[in-house]
Amino acid sequence: ATVAAPPTVARQVQPRPLSLNTVALLKAASEVLGLGPGDAMYYAEKLYLNGLLSYPRTETSKFAPAFDLVGTLSAVAKAASGDDGGWLPEAAALLADAQAAGDGDAAAAALHARARQDGEDVGDHPPITPVVGKVATRKACGDAAGWALYKFVCKSFVASLSADCIFERAEASLTVGGAADALTLSVARCVERGWTEPLGEPVYGGDEAAAAERAEAAFAAVLGAPVGTPLPLVAPPAAVLGYTEPPSHLTEGELLALMERHAIGTDASMASHVTNVQKRGYVTLDETTRRL
DSSP states (O other), X not given: OEEOSOOEEEEEEEOOOOOOOHHHHHHHIIIIIOOOHHHHHHHHHHHHHTTSBOOSOOOOOSOOTTOOHHHHXXXXXXXXXXXXXXSOHHHHHHHHHHHHTOXXXXXXXXXXXXXXXXXXXOSSSOOOOBOTTOOOOTTTTOSHHXXXXXXXXXXXXXXXXXXXXXXXXXEEEEEOTTOSSOEEEEEEEEEEOTTHHHHTOOSSOSSHHHHHHHHHHHHHHHHTOOTTOBOOOSXXXXXXXXXXXXXXXXXXXXHHHHHHHTTOSOTTTHHHHHHHHHHTTSOOOBTTTTBO
């Protein structure tokens, strides 16, 4: 293979998440925490009744201008420094950045500028967040599942105010054996992890450090290859026979997304619908994959 044209570089942005509404919380609880929608809503309501979370049944995914982001972030930073201390250092760093802009209104404006404005405010209840002035502990959350759900809400809140995750993608056109059609070699590297850090989400998968090192080396190799450079094949060409496959069974999160898209149920009833079809034996749940 030979480099046929100068490599190009483009930036790709993975935007920070919207603030949590009910459906987003239920989907994440299943996918990240292994909690079914019914269990997730049970613990969310328990945390709400204990004064630790805001009302967990809401369709709103956008903070109102008057929402107290500074107070909420302060509560998160204090909780993160208590039980299991150090589980969310990004909260304190984000709060310090906001306060550096000034006191009171200036700090609030700095945080509101970070929040996405393309969410939806349906006027029912604000997004699901920790409660201002309440410093949660493992004991106050009741048990391990309640504490895990509370911590996830905190991480999601911080992620929604964090920077976008940014990749750079280098592409080079290659010709093989004098063929008229060109192939495209594409390599990406992450230049800013942004919101993935508070959520603990991998950007490469597997061994992150090793994958990042390989990505940097490949990126540099692509950019450093001038036109006409021959690139040796690492393996002989081979034809691969493949077949189409039927789709997998729906996960709980995928089912919830489809219910939301087709207006089946409401934020107040979706969790019970998913639970009821299991209880009545219409579907079974694979606890490992969360597929129905």
